[in-house]
Amino acid sequence: MLEPVMYEGGVYKHNQIVELVEDLGGYILQKNVMQTGVVLLMLVPINDMAIVEAKAKDLLGTIMRAPLTGTEIATVAPTLAYHHLPHLDCDVAEFLRKKGAKTNMVGLARGVGKRICQLSAYERDLINEHDLAVFILGNYEHCIIEKSKRLYEGIEVPIIVTGAPELKVEDVPNATAYVGSFGRILHHMRHSEELRTLDKLADVIGNVLDNVRKELAKDPPAVAPPRIKKEIEDQVQEIIDSLHPLPVTLQMNGARVKLPYDEYHEQIENIRFVEGVTMKEVARVLPSKMRNFILIRALPKSETGFVI
Numbered sequence: 001m002l003e004p005v006m007y008e009g010g011v012y013k014h015n016q017i018v019e020l021v022e023d024l025g026g027y028i029l030q031k032n033v034m035q036t037g038v039v040l041l042m043l044v045p046i047n048d049m050a051i052v053e054a055k056a057k058d059l060l061g062t063i064m065r066a067p068l069t070g071t072e073i074a075t076v077a078p079t080l081a082y083h084h085l086p087h088l089d090c091d092v093a094e095f096l097r098k099k100g101a102k103t104n105m106v107g108l109a110r111g112v113g114k115r116i117c118q119l120s121a122y123e124r125d126l127i128n129e130h131d132l133a134v135f136i137l138g139n140y141e142h143c144i145i146e147k148s149k150r151l152y153e154g155i156e157v158p159i160i161v162t163g164a165p166e167l168k169v170e171d172v173p174n175a176t177a178y179v180g181s182f183g184r185i186l187h188h189m190r191h192s193e194e195l196r197t198l199d200k201l202a203d204v205i206g207n208v209l210d211n212v213r214k215e216l217a218k219d220p221p222a223v224a225p226p227r228i229k230k231e232i233e234d235q236v237q238e239i240i241d242s243l244h245p246l247p248v249t250l251q252m253n254g255a256r257v258k259l260p261y262d263e264y265h266e267q268i269e270n271i272r273f274v275e276g277v278t279m280k281e282v283a284r285v286l287p288s289k290m291r292n293f294i295l296i297r298a299l300p301k302s303e304t305g306f307v308i
Contacts, residue, residue, distance in 0.1 A: 001217060002026065002043035002224070004069035005052070006100060009061020014038045020055050024048045027226035029070055029250060030100075041069045041100050043226055067206035069100035070225065070250045074130040078111030078137070078147075088182065089136050091189040092162070095198045096134075096205070102249050104130070104290070114146035124154040126289040131212070131252045132158045132205060135175075139164040139183040148173045158208045162201065177204050212252060221253060221298035222282040223273070223308050228255050228296055231279070235271050238264070254283065257294040261287040265294055275308045282308065 007017060011033060018028055021042050030041040044052050049063075056063045075093045080086050086107075093103040106127060110118050119127075127133050133155060137144045144163045152159050158176040164183025172178045181197045189198060229248045232255070233239055239247050244258040257268060265287075269280040279285065279296070282304055288295040301307050 001046045001213075002226070003046045003049055004066050004100065005042050005044055005049075006064050006066040006069065007038075007040040007042060007056055007061055008064075009038060009056065009059050011036055011038050013059055014040070014061075017052065017055050017059060017061070021052060024051065026052075027230065029226065029229075030246075041066065043070060066100040067209050068096060068202065070252065071100075071131040071209055072102045072104070072129075072249055072251050072256065073205070074104055074106050074127050074133045076106045076108065076111075076127065076133055076135045078108055078117065080105075080107030081112075083184075087188055088185050092134060092136060092182075092198070092201065095189075096202065099202045099206075101205075102246055111147075111151065114143045117147050117151050119151065119153065119155075121154075122289060128154075128156050129256070129288060129290065129295055130157055132160065132208060134160045134162065134201075134205070136182065137161060137163040141165040141167065145172060148175055158212065160201070160205055160208065176208055179204055209252070216253060219300040219302050220307055222301055222304040222306060223298050225250050225253065225255055225298060227273075227308070228279070228283065228298065231271050231273060232257060232268065236264070236267060254296040254298050256288060256290070257296060258291075259294055261292050261294050268294055268296070273308055277308060 021028060021044055024045055026042055026044040028040060028042055032039045053063050073096055075089055077086060077089045089105055093105055096103050106123065108123055109120060137147060148161065152174040159174065161172050161175040161178045162182040163180060166180040167178050169175055169178045179201045229250055232248050238259060242258060247258045249256040265285050269285045271279040282299055284297045286295045286297065
């Protein structure tokens with residue numbers, strides 16, 4: 001099992017920890033160099049964590065667990081109109097990015113009003129392409145509860161709801177978890193108590209994603225998503241030339257490839273692994289609802305009969 005972690009340290013000799021993680025069978029998902037510092041998002045074999053931590057200590061760096069690493073999260077607002085305060089949505093999305101997740105903001109077309117709010121089929125399918133959805137709602141307890149009865153219909157991924165009142169998750173229908181102290185905030189979240197609220201949200205999301213990982217481990221994917229990412233980057237030249245941020249976006253059970261489906265899906269399907277199998281034998285290659293990108297879903301071991 002691979003453990004999601006973040007390394008923070010100096011640029012000097014950071015390649016040593018990169019090479020160590022790769023030698024141990026782990027993956028470097030993202031590297032951000034900022035002047036003399038570097039941040040690495042990594043997946044490390046859980047049995048080898050002590051070795052990586054010892055190397056980080058030698059390099060005077062720090063290793064911390066980052067359960068949001070390697071996930072794609074939808075932050076959903078009822079609308080992107082001013083009265084639904086996209087300031088808050090941006091703060092939540094940016095904070096989750098700092099914790100290692102890839103976030104996409106979704107503004108609903110018909111999310112206004114507790115009696116008439118609804119999802120379109122397109123919005124539902126788009127949200128279901130993510131690992132988790134965060135619905136950012138308002139100040140009123142009754143509105144949050146009433147919207148929860150119909151706004152999440154057809155959504156299969158875990159749902160985290162935020163709002164101003166402190167509610168129990170049992171009070172919010174169809175939600176996996178609820179985090180209070182958000183609501184309609186009229187400014188960017190930068191005060192200490194607001195940052196603690198964001199930390200609480202990240203912790204709740206991390207716990208939910210850990211539970212998803214445990215369920216996936218019961219019937220593991222035939223190919224690990226980081227392996228999918230690596231093979232695409234090695235074998236599809238257009239990915240190297242892509243100007244999209246994170247042209248291969250990792251998910252917990254696959255990846256999103258930011259290339260046109262019609263033009264590249266056959267090339268992706270025919271990628272061959274060193275074990276002799278092709279991508280279409282271990283994963284489904286599907287059209288995405290997001291700009292006609294490519295969505296890859298790894299098949300479970302119970303369906304393929306093997307894991308590479």
